[in-house]
Amino acid sequence: MRILRQLFEFTDNRTGIQELTKEALYENIPGGSKWRYISGSMLVFAFVTQMITGTFLAMSYSPSSTTAWASVYYIQNELSGGWLLRGIHHYMAQAMVVLLPIHMLQVVLEKAYVKPREFNYWLGLVLMLITFGLGLTGYLLPWDQKGYWATKVATNLMTLPPGGAEMQKMVVGGTEYGNLTLTRFFALHVLVLPGALIGFLVLHLALFRKHGITAHSSDKRGDEYFWPKQVLKDAVGCAILFALIFWIAVAREGAELGPPAEPTKAFDAARPEWYFLFLFQLLKKFQSEFVGAIVVPGLIFGFFFMMPLIAKFRPRHLFNGHLINVSVMGLLFLGAGYLTFEAMQEDNYTLSEERLAEVRESSDPSDKVELEKHDKAxxxxxxxxxxxxxxxxxxxxxxxQGIPVAGPLELLRNDPEIMGARLFKAKCASCHAYDDPSTEGIELGEFAGPNMPEGWDAESGSDFGAPNLYGFGSVNWIKNVLTPEKIKSVDNFGATAHRAGSMVDFVENGLNGDFDDQITKIAKALSAEAGLVYEPLTDEADAIAEGNELIQNGDWNDYGTACTDCHSYKENEEIGGGPDLTGYASADWIRQMISDPSHSSMYGYDGADNNDRMPAFKEFLTEKEIDLLVQFIRQDMKNLNR
Amino acid sequence: MSEHLDNEVGDEAGDEAESAVGTERRSFILEASTGLLGVCLGVGPVIAGLWGFVFDPFRKRELPSKYNTGSGDVKEGHYLVATTDSLPEDGTPQRFEVISDKYDAWNFIPRQPIGSVYLRKLPEDLEIVLEDGSKKVLKKGEIDCLQTTCPHAGCSVSYDGNTNALLCPCHNSEFELSGAKRTVGGKDNPSPRSLDRLDTVIKPIADGDNMEIYVEFMEFYTGIHEKNPVS
Structure with missing residues (x-):
């Protein structure tokens, strides 16, 4: 015991620690501790939480255009509790942005911004700006589509004031986003802005201590020290805040991470973080972006800055500067709230089915606007x-397969399910449908092929589109082509010039009877040529062998015609205009069809060309792009857990 | 140390009457030089950092020698984007990526998309207004090229078949296929100017009617009326 006391005295003599602690804890609070004094402490607590969680995040984060998203994915999905830590960091940042205006509102309502506390109020405004800066810079760091496109808008706005273009170049690290944007935003987010925040926070607290808490003289309760009652109240507030944020982070399964940023892929869902939505919405309101992005927000901030000076204005008892401040500030907060609400509402603007049908028909301009709002949402x-x-x-x-060194975009750009599907949409879907039942209701309208006019059927028939390529080469797909009732459906030859061709004639007249067994066997034999990964046909050797016989021998059908009378197949040389069935729907076969459908092994023969209207895509697509399409159509990579 | 300091202070107080002026001058020079030295020590690293790191984007960089070859008989800054056969006759715009070699700080990435454009074959004559206010008619069948970057805040516009227009997903800017600002139903259209038109050069391929389309690709500053290229 004595040793401890000696140790304490030794330390205290040389540091004055006792005096310091006393000064920190025994701050006098006129009128006693109060719950409403806790908002400042909660903000400090939130910031400390950000520093702690941020430090850990920084230990696993790597700021570069190839590694940023990958490292955040790693934090999110590999590190134990990484998702939770990131979730707390994400939602605590939002808590700070919610607490800031509350704290500010309190300060103004309690008249703590007027003489002699003007400077402390101004310091508070600076702290608010720094906090917004932290939110903005942090949003980009995961380098996902959302953060990338939303932040791009913000940095484009930087160019508006004079000298802004140069400023933007310095912040972004060039004229476009890349490695240097991330290293700079990272440095801002973890060093510059937190450093500035700590500096200004120290000043803020020092001045707060100098002036003391703003108590009302009407308060008849006795004074109390900061310790222990106010500290307890602060601690309870902080604990509740933390519990709340923890709960939100768990309930929402951490912070969202979108797909990696793709600089050339337009992203219609780019939105800033919700607390910047009011600024986002404000931009829509002004013809001049300079006004919407710089002048109006500048005027509002200017007003906040001037508030302590406006408060000096007291001509009459009732109508004074303070009242102006409170009412204008109230209006501004309400306005920001309304703009946020409006922005959210616009993104969820949905018309009912009936109304939608009505509006589509109408030529009334206001209906048109309504329809466009609906379409936009x-x-x-x-x-x-x-x-x-x-x-x-x-x-x-x-x-x-893991994330390659070249980054997540490498995965995306080589994936037939993502890039192949996009290519299909861009290059094939204006004629071919791709009616994948597993994505029904999602892609409909994008992969649904051409829009058939109302009342269209194969008999009335103009040529509108090409076969539905979902499941191309599968047993079922081939069976459908060989089925009299189906060959002229819109999913097959119905909307093409082949509707009037000899294949349709053969199927409708030659196979119009009970040929199901033969058709199935032929389909299996041809599908075996395709060798689709999702339909291996491993136990079907007999059926395939029989099917191969049937393909080359026409005795069994009503026409007495063999497939090989028109199509080449294995050792049978081509004698008609039908595509070669050897290796039908295999990767090489589809590649040839896409590259050049008029090739002699496809629809071309003997100088003639039976190709309907399909372009030779080798003119427009690279080999890699064609490969992606081939793999997409064959669903080679669709199921990765085989 | 502290004793010495105390003595000095004491001396100064004692000698005040005789050499107050001299002490003042000496102390001013001392203080000024200390201040100057302090400022230099602090500002030096900051300037060095600004110069080397922050201002780096203003420096031009040469391509690696392997890639530093001219672009043949087409002017520099023009990129092969598509061929005329890939554009439909009805004037539906098609989006193409512009591929170029580029630096991304420590990485050099050959053949990387640097932006995208909408190309269309004009289905009829189109009168356009040039920068200087003069008018020019683009003939039917000519190739028209528009930047996909919205001049408002730099989001990426996309073609919408329903409205037959180019729409921006961010702040409701809308454009006709000609690039002109669209104002259906008197709605707000916050864009300060029409979509940015890019120059194209058409070059025949050895055989057939198909031609190569080269685009003079550049980005422009957003949010202002003038079409100022970003350099």
Whole structure:
């Protein structure tokens, strides 16, 4: 015991620690401790939480365009509790942005911003700006689509004031986003801004201590010290805040991570973090972006800055500067709230089925506007859902093969399910449908092929589109082509010039009877040529052998015609205009069809060309792109857990 | 140390009457030089950092020698984007990526998408207004090229078949296929200017009617009326 006391005295004599602690804890609070004094402490607590969680995040984060997303994915999915730590960091940042205006509102309502506390109020405003800066810079760091596109808007706005273009170049590290943008934003987010925040916070607290708490003289309760009652109240507030954030982080399964940023892929669902939505919405209101992004926010901030000076204005008892401040500030907060609400509402603007049909028919301009609002919200949700699907797909790819050194975009760009599907949409879907039942209701309208006019059927028939390529080469797909009732459906030859061709004639007249067994065997034999991974046909050797016989021998059908009378197959040389069936729907076969459908092994023969209207895509697509399409159509990579 | 300091202070107080002026001057020079030295020590590293790191984006960089070859008979800054056969006759715009070699700080990435454009074959004559206010008619069948970057805040516009327009997903800017600002139903259209038109050069391929389309690709500053290229 004596030793301890000696040790304490030794330390205290040389540091004055006792005096310091006393000064820190025995701050006098006129009128006693109060719950409403806790907001400042909660903000400090939130910031400390950010420093702690941020330090750990920084230990696993790597700021570069090839590693940023990958390292955040790693934090999110590999590190034990990484998702939770990141979730707390994410939602605590939002808590700070919620607490800031509350704290500010309190300060103004309690008149703690007027003489002699003006400087402390101004310091508070600076702290608020720094906090916003932290939110903005942090949003980009995961380098996902959402953060990338939202932050891009913010840095584009930087160019508006004079000298802004140069400023932007310095912050972004060039004219476009890349490695240097991330290293700079990282440095800002973890060094510059937190450093500045700590500095200004020290000043803020020092001045707060100098002036003491703003108590009302009407308060008749006795004074208390900061310790222990106020500290306890502060601690309880902070504990509740932490519990709340912890709960939100768990309930929402951590912070969102979107698919990796793709600089050339437009992202219709780009939105800033919700607390910047009011600024986002404000931008829509002004014809001049300079006004919406710089002047109006500048004026508002200027007003906040001037508030202590406006408060000096007291001509009459009732109508004074303080009242102006409170009412204008109230209006501004309400306005920001309304803009946030409006922005959210616009993204969820949905018309009912009936109303939608009505509006589509109408030529009334106000109905048109309504329809466009609906369509715009629909595009927002479409891209949001597409982003979710892309993310899930990339996650599956990462489980399957890991993230390559070249980064997550390498995975994405080589994936037939993502890039192949996009290519299909861009290059094939104006004629071919791709009616995948597993994505029904999601992609409909994008992969649904051409829009058939109302009342269209194969008999009335103009040529509108090409076969549905979902499941191309599978037993079922081939069976459908060989089925009299189906060959002229829109999924097969119905909407093509082949509708009037000899294949349709053969199927409708030659196979119009009970040929199910033969058709199935032929389909299996041809599908075996395709060798689809999702339909291996391993136990079907007999059926395939029989099917091969049937293909080359026409005795069994009503026409007495063999497939090989028109199509080449194995050793049978081609004598008609039908495509070669050797290796039908195999990768090489599809590659040839896409590259040049008029090739002699496809629809060309003897100088003639039976190709309907399919372009030779070797002119427009690279070999790699064609390969992606081939793999997409064959679903080679669709299921990675085989 | 502290004793010595105390003595000095004491001396100064004692000699005040005789050499106050001299002490003042000496102390001013001392203080000024200490201050100057302090400022230099602090500012030096900051300037060095700004110069080397922050201002780095203003420096031009040469391509690695392997890639530093001219672009043949097409002017520099023009990129092969598509061929005329890949554009439909009805004037539906098609989006193409512009591929180029680029640096990303410590990485050099050959053949990387650096942006995208909408190309279309004009289905009819189109009168356009040039920078200087003069008008020019693009003939039917000519190739028209628009930047996909929205001039408002730099989001990426996309073609919408329903409205037959180019729509921006961010702040409701909308454009006709000609690039002109669209104002259906008197709605807000916050864009300060029409979509940015890019120059194209058409070059025949050895055989057939198919031609190569080269685009003089550049980005422009957003949010202002003028079309100022980002350099």
């Amino acid at each position: 629909a595009r927002f949700h479409r891209d949001k859902e597409a982003a979710e699907r892309d993310y899930n797909r990339i996650a599956a790819l990462i489980d399957y």
